[in-house]
Amino acid sequence: MSKFEFPASIKSRPVYGTLEARPGKHHLMIADAEGAEAIMDIATPDLMAKTHIIFISRGTDYGDKLRALNPAIFYEGPSYAASVPRIQRVLQDAHMGLQVYLTGTEGLMGQAMREAVDAGIPHTAIQTEHRGSVARRMQCVHCKGITEDVETDPFVCAHCGLNLFVRDHYSRRLAAYQGVCIDAEDPGNVPEPKGIYE
Amino acid sequence: MSGAEKIHVRVTEKTPLNALVTRFRFEPVDGGLLPTFSGGAHTVVEMKDGDITRLNPYSLMSDPYDQDAYTISVRRDDEGRGGSLFLHNQVDVGDELTISYPVNLFSLDLRAKKHLMIAGGIGITPFLSQIKQLDRAHGNWELHYACRSEALGSYVDYLTTTHPNDVNVYYDDQDQVIDLENLLDGQPLGTHIYVCGPKGMIDWVRGKAADLGWPREAVHYEEFLAPQPGKPFEVKLAISNKVVQVGEQESLLEAIERAGVDAPYLCRGGACGMCETRVIDYAGNFIHRDHWLEDDEHASGEKIMPCVSRFEGKTLVLDR
Numbered sequence A: 001m002s003k004f005e006f007p008a009s010i011k012s013r014p015v016y017g018t019l020e021a022r023p024g025k026h027h028l029m030i031a032d033a034e035g036a037e038a039i040m041d042i043a044t045p046d047l048m049a050k051t052h053i054i055f056i057s058r059g060t061d062y063g064d065k066l067r068a069l070n071p072a073i074f075y076e077g078p079s080y081a082a083s084v085p086r087i088q089r090v091l092q093d094a095h096m097g098l099q100v101y102l103t104g105t106e107g108l109m110g111q112a113m114r115e116a117v118d119a120g121i122p123h124t125a126i127q128t129e130h131r132g133s134v135a136r137r138m139q140c141v142h143c144k145g146i147t148e149d150v151e152t153d154p155f156v157c158a159h160c161g162l163n164l165f166v167r168d169h170y171s172r173r174l175a176a177y178q179g180v181c182i183d184a185e186d187p188g189n190v191p192e193p194k195g196i197y198e
Numbered sequence B: 001m002s003g004a005e006k007i008h009v010r011v012t013e014k015t016p017l018n019a020l021v022t023r024f025r026f027e028p029v030d031g032g033l034l035p036t037f038s039g040g041a042h043t044v045v046e047m048k049d050g051d052i053t054r055l056n057p058y059s060l061m062s063d064p065y066d067q068d069a070y071t072i073s074v075r076r077d078d079e080g081r082g083g084s085l086f087l088h089n090q091v092d093v094g095d096e097l098t099i100s101y102p103v104n105l106f107s108l109d110l111r112a113k114k115h116l117m118i119a120g121g122i123g124i125t126p127f128l129s130q131i132k133q134l135d136r137a138h139g140n141w142e143l144h145y146a147c148r149s150e151a152l153g154s155y156v157d158y159l160t161t162t163h164p165n166d167v168n169v170y171y172d173d174q175d176q177v178i179d180l181e182n183l184l185d186g187q188p189l190g191t192h193i194y195v196c197g198p199k200g201m202i203d204w205v206r207g208k209a210a211d212l213g214w215p216r217e218a219v220h221y222e223e224f225l226a227p228q229p230g231k232p233f234e235v236k237l238a239i240s241n242k243v244v245q246v247g248e249q250e251s252l253l254e255a256i257e258r259a260g261v262d263a264p265y266l267c268r269g270g271a272c273g274m275c276e277t278r279v280i281d282y283a284g285n286f287i288h289r290d291h292w293l294e295d296d297e298h299a300s301g302e303k304i305m306p307c308v309s310r311f312e313g314k315t316l317v318l319d320r
């Protein structure tokens, strides 16, 4: 499942688009897993000659395919966290006119978006395209801990152990959705977890 | 009553700067404090010229935190409909005027890491208040200011003495031109552009920025359009059931107001969108001059911005 049509929701929920090559002398593409396919869809030799790709494979084998596109710079990191210092460094040295493309999971796009916005790019000027897993990066509103790759609703907070209901309420600052205790009034009364979009 | 709230002021200084530009200082008649504003804001000055009331927007150039007085600088426009001539020739120290509360359609984006200002001619005025605001906040800014000649370079001396390292001046008559491509290329991430000046300059900067991949959201511009005179025409106001003649020297908005119909406005310069009016019926041609409507809206014949746009033809019926 590479492409997924997210159901319409509240205004807070991010909406993703489809990447398109934009004019500019420098391009930064950050992707994880199946996000590689969105890059391959828009790659031309001309564009790749001006592009820095930062890729987190998450166990996929797209790395070689991206490298074969011949980007100006290619970096494959073992995890998003491991690639953050590089992302920050690239943004710190970048100039206005840099085009940023984010693609892959929501967690990757949200966190990289936060870095790009902090560096001074208006969030509306950053392109995104969702590909791959629909799992979410969730913040527990009670203990503030972040649980990555949440696939079910409800789920158990990886930090405090509360049963959390998956909300569509999103924070750009935290790059996470909000998880709220589902059995606060009636402890133990927790519905059977199912897929977030089931 | 449409428009922003009003303030009664007295002219306490009238200072000619050069052959074309005069500065006016306004202090509140009641001796109270004026509202603070934000850099880039303008005020709409009411001018009673015989039986015509003109309301022209002028950028506030004083310190936004100075509540004792506002100052504006007015460039005399001998070709225009007379608003600037009225201020230059008929308004003197001691006179009372009505001005609007400050309205800002050209504010600084304070998320910017650097503010790159580009001014042409009298377009310098909003930057004077923005610079004062940024200096208080230790903001990072840089000004590129093009003017016709040294003699007509309003505030050049003031700017270059107070900010010798941040102000760059270009004189047309010495063939000095802003090297725009090199100026924009290489600006650090988080830079925002602000441009105020003639239309040609605004289009030039916006076009170059777009070519270089700058986000639209990081390019801010302000051009006040003064309504232009044109052929007289007739307008029917459907809601108020009135037929109004729009004179050669008045704008459609002014004619509507003269007929006693309270129509919304804010900037009176085709920029804010407030005066947008639905066209019910027409036979003829629109002369759209605003920056608000999109091209397809201009072409649709369904909307008009009466503060700056006109009409030529037999019938025009507005939803007003």
Ligand code: FES
Pocket (backbone or CB within 6 Å): B264, B265, B266, B267, B268, B269, B270, B271, B272, B273, B274, B275, B276, B290, B292, B305, B306, B307, B308
């Ligand atoms: S009053 Fe602002 S666009 Fe007409």
